[in-house]
Amino acid sequence: MYLSTLFRSAVLLTAIAVCGACEENKASKKYEAYKGPIEEINNVQMLYSEGALMKVRMTTPRQLRYLNEDRKYPQEVHIDFYGPTGTDVVTTLRSDSGRYDKAKDLYTVLGNVVVVNKEKQETLETDVLNWNPNTKKVFTDRPVTITSKLTGERLKGIGLDANQDFSRYAIRKPTGVFNVEGTPF
Numbered sequence: 001m002y003l004s005t006l007f008r009s010a011v012l013l014t015a016i017a018v019c020g021a022c023e024e025n026k027a028s029k030k031y032e033a034y035k036g037p038i039e040e041i042n043n044v045q046m047l048y049s050e051g052a053l054m055k056v057r058m059t060t061p062r063q064l065r066y067l068n069e070d071r072k073y074p075q076e077v078h079i080d081f082y083g084p085t086g087t088d089v090v091t092t093l094r095s096d097s098g099r100y101d102k103a104k105d106l107y108t109v110l111g112n113v114v115v116v117n118k119e120k121q122e123t124l125e126t127d128v129l130n131w132n133p134n135t136k137k138v139f140t141d142r143p144v145t146i147t148s149k150l151t152g153e154r155l156k157g158i159g160l161d162a163n164q165d166f167s168r169y170a171i172r173k174p175t176g177v178f179n180v181e182g183t184p185f
Contacts, residue, residue: 037064037072044073048133053086056133056164060098069102077109081165091117091166095129107131117166121149124166131164138162144171 041063048056057080060073079093096111108130115124126144131137139161146155146169159172 035066038067039065041065049086053084054082055086056081071100071102073098073100079109083165090119091115093129105132105134107133115166119167122166123147123149124160124169126160136164138164138166141172146171 042061044058044060044063046056046058047054048058058077059079060077061075062073064072064074066072074097077093077095077098080089081091081093082088083090093109093113093115095109095113098107098109100107108128110128113124113126113129115129116122117124124144124146126140126142128142129138129140132139139159141159143158144156144160147153155171155174157171157174160169161172162169
């Protein structure tokens with residue numbers, strides 16, 4: 001009888017230990033919040049205007065929106081920048097993909113970025129370019145190449161700051177060969 005009570009106690013303690021371990025495993029499992037897109041839109045066209053004048057038009061085949069309001073554009077992005085009248089496209093941009101960071105209010109295009117300023121007949125090439133709609137500025141800290149059809153000049157450098165229609169820009173660390181008008185030193 002003593003052996004039977006001892007055996008029952010051992011079985012009972014083992015069962016309690018096993019059940020306790022099961023409960024501990026269930027409690028230790030933590031579920032991670034979903035981090036994927038909450039919305040997918042196809043054939044996107046975004047328009048940005050000021051004072052009823054068109055300033056920017058972006059088109060892309062696909063947009064993914066996330067819970068924090070960030071957006072990703074996983075396919076090719078095309079952007080048209082309009083002149084002061086809001087009717088003429090003065091600059092175009094093309095890239096492999098893009099994204100929008102809501103917290104920074106910053107658009108970024110990535111991969112084979114090509115910007116064409118139609119008025120100046122200049123082409124800018126880089127791999128990353130940012131646009132801040134609040135400051136209306138475009139910038140990058142990556143290598144850039146600007147080619148002019150009019151002069152045949154090819155400017156290279158690291159980093160660029162420009163206004164949103166690319167009518168004015170400054171290369172932060174320029175390199176390359178270019179013509180300077182005026183008298184020599």
